[in-house]
Amino acid sequence: MTSKLMGQGVQRVEDQRFLRGQGRYVDDVAVEQDVLHAAVLRSPHAHARVLDIDVSDVLDVEGVHLVYTYEDLTGPMAEPLPLLIPHPALTEGRTQYALAKDEVNYVGEAIAFVVAEDRYIAEDAVSKIRVQYEFLPAVVGVDAARAATDLVHADVPGNIAAKLEQNVGDAVAAIAAAPHKLELELTIERSACTPMEGRGTVARWDRDLNRLQLWTSTQSSTGVRAAVAVKMGLDLGQVDVITPDVGGGFGVKINHPWPEELLVPLAARVLGRTVKFTEDRREHFISSAHERGQVQHIEVGFDDDGRLLGLNVEFWHDHGAYIPYGLIVPIITSTQLLGPYKPQNYRVYFESLYTNTVMVTPYRGAGRPQGCYAMERTMDAIAKYLGKDRAEVRAVNFIQPDEFPFDQGLIFQDGRELEYDSGDYPASLEKIKALVGWDEFPAFKAEMAAEGRRVGIGLACYVEGTGVGPYEGAHVHIETTGKVKVATGLTTQGQGHATVFAQLVADELGVKFEDVEVVTGDTRRMPYAVGTFASRAAVMSGSAIHLAAKRAKEKALKIAGEALEADPADLEIVDGVVSVKGSPGSSIDLGTVSVLSNPLRYAFDEASKAATQFSVGDPGKPPVPEDEEPGLEGRDFYSPERATFASGMHAVIVETDPDTAEITILKYAVVHDCGNLINPMIVEGQIHGGVAQGIGGALYERMAYDESGQLLNASFMDFLMPYVTEVPDGIDIDHLETPSPLNPLGIKGAGEAGVIPSAAVFAAAIEDAEAPYVPGLVITAMPISPSELYALRHSQGLENS
């Protein structure tokens, strides 16, 4: 019997292709053909009325095929883009038009769309379009939005799209009655996903078949398909969306449809030519999406042990100029803020605010980093106030292992109760303390201090709702060659789905791993799907694939049972061969079973002869039995009641330079619990990537908007995404496996976790490093650069180093 692949660090099947440069991304599609290229005129102003657009100079440019402005759009195309996730509290939802109508609300908003022979000509043409603007005051940042001296949308008072409050118990009263109280004022700035591959779309209208083929770099092919069909007035059945290799998404590609995802197919249909749009880096900075910007006010009441008695959080969420993805990010902040703790009484209130900046949609972590930051900074403040160990204060607030399932009493992002399914937070804490050397740290700190070096340690805990619904599906097809083709509808942007899904199928079906081929994100192969976000692919598609493989196996055993004249319960499948347990001589391979599953009139090779009408079947019965279908296939869907909750803890040791305020990472440790591991190597890869991205968000990256709404650092020269040289060589990882009771495999999501605690854990560690030297230094704003740490040291006026 082949050993189980579940839980093994199987080498990624994708890597050979990627490392040899054989990946096929959207920009690689249709390169050899006669493709036209699109470019977009984008607003150079953050807030202006568009008085006139003059395209007359463009029409003379040789090689230009089409120019669109808002006036050229009709029907559903001329309506605002969809508000994808409505919510009762989102009373003032506004979305942009595919091309600006009357007004632009951020630098980068699409105004005109040009299609030309190549991208060079298209950009030349764009530069010849003349727009007359009437400038309006720009609203930049949470403070300006709250002040509401100027409005982003004239019809949205106070710049407030939504207000939402949730209560568990009476937090205000509990805080008033608590023996100790603290207040914190925190801010966290914007960053962005910045995948290596930006957005991109290729469309081809096939006149012979009367249908559209669309390749797009998305996290939801089925979402794009539905949106394009609605906007172009097509039937779903006329639209195929194919997601080839995707060079990273990290959330930004879950928003859809982007203006270009509609304009490219529209132009392709009108022109009868293949049209391609490939976003460049500057466009990605100014016209896709950002995340993270919040201002938070926290009040907390607690007892002598640091036990939370009441927690009252108010925050203001900067969602940019439009809100197509609804309230998902602030809802996640407001609910996931609680982490592994029991607040006893909790009130959370947020306002989601318009600003004249790029819109905000989920970025890996999706509001959790902000929530974790609020909660963990609060834990640190409580410990400092009480003079207690920071780990101890956390421990007294943990939900205990015997309290699961634990209902936090709130409504989560999927509209379901925030009920944690399983976890073991005390065990995680023990592991992280051991891994980072928590108890030994004071001695190390003293030793370093003697050498004039400042070191500090930080700890942060999180719980992450993963694998949200509504569902995913899978189709497993055993070919007559014995090879297994698996399709699931969600997309892949580098996670290694082709590897882990093949592991699950190989285990369930009893076939060789190499014989399994996985396709994702192709609506021709699996038209029912949701998408890849919220750490849901393994949980959702993994479970669906497992269930579909089970069905295929049942059918295989039934047919094999007939062929071998054995009870299916006595059969087993090993390496693609079905045999009677204990008598390996009596066997049939799965390919032959597949042949038998499809009764044939015509033979076309030796193998298929076996399935023709004079060879098989009981002449007294229909060739395909009632309730059966021809073909050896299994199809199933997985739709859980609610999300499953992964958890983890990060700890970091940093050194701060007494002279230059440079911040160096000495050790980074992660304990992670995503239930049963399918492939520990892939989970660790996700953690490494997440930690690297988190380091970027905490110490390097920010969106430097000036007060007129210009993004000053819209390139990788000034937006400081960390290089590999800025990420520690080793990240120490330990796993805990607390299975989820909600799915057949006991798994939880792992994709976002690495990035969640970074702002919190770095703020804590840097503050700890500085504490002996600059006693009043508190970090309340993240990210932090050496220049800012230096300013903080001096604003204290207490430097006594």
Add this chain to the structure above:
Amino acid sequence: MKPAPFDYRRPGTLAEAVASLAGEPNAKVLAGGQSLVPLLSMRLAAPSLLVDINGISGLDRIEVCEQQGVDGVRVGALARHAAVLASPDVRRVQPLVPMALAHVAHATIRNRGTTVGSLVHADAAAEMPVVLTLLGGHLEVEGPAGRRTIHADDLYIGPLESALSHDEIAVAAFFPALAPGAGVGFEEIARRHGDYALVGAAALVDGDSVKVGYLSVSDVPTVVDLSGVADADLGEAALEKLEPMSDIHATAAYRSQLVRVLTERVVRSVRKAA
């Protein structure tokens, strides 16, 4: 991010290159392209003509020689940063050049980018202009009127602005040799490995003479004479002559602190090596 249309010529001789530039006020020389091509792609520059000098033979030479009575090393216009950095002659004759070059960008960019191109590009955040200025080197320049020499002191006029006229080509740079008994050092702090520095400092100590050149502090590379200043006061003395700038990466106050720290560090490193 595609350049606006431009004409392109790739002459085989220097004379042809100079002739190509003549009468084309919007022409640009293309060397390694590591600064120019991004500017073209972002349409921040839209020259009418690019004169690619990469086809001119002999311009990549690095030679130890004497010029105007001074020993030194002459680096041709097509010598790549990587070749200059790897040259044993350069290291022996003027070790400050490789010390600074190690901080210029990343290996892939050093493989294409030229040291002379960097000197002409005149970025105040770049390492090599400061090195040339501190050492009192010069550029050899060829134009319609023939060849002339521009001393480093006269080379840097403003941000990204050098004293070359639009129809001139820099043929080589000359870095004077390190005098016997003198010492040099280079220190910088950048946000990420290989980035342009927040502040950088190059030092030349010769007997009682102490000079430090700064990058990313002012609009142009700036050298401060710190001769006779007590070690403990070096940073403050330098700051009296400098007015550090603020930008999105660092405040002026923080840059001032880096000037203090790096001035002391770089002078100390020279003394230690002596």
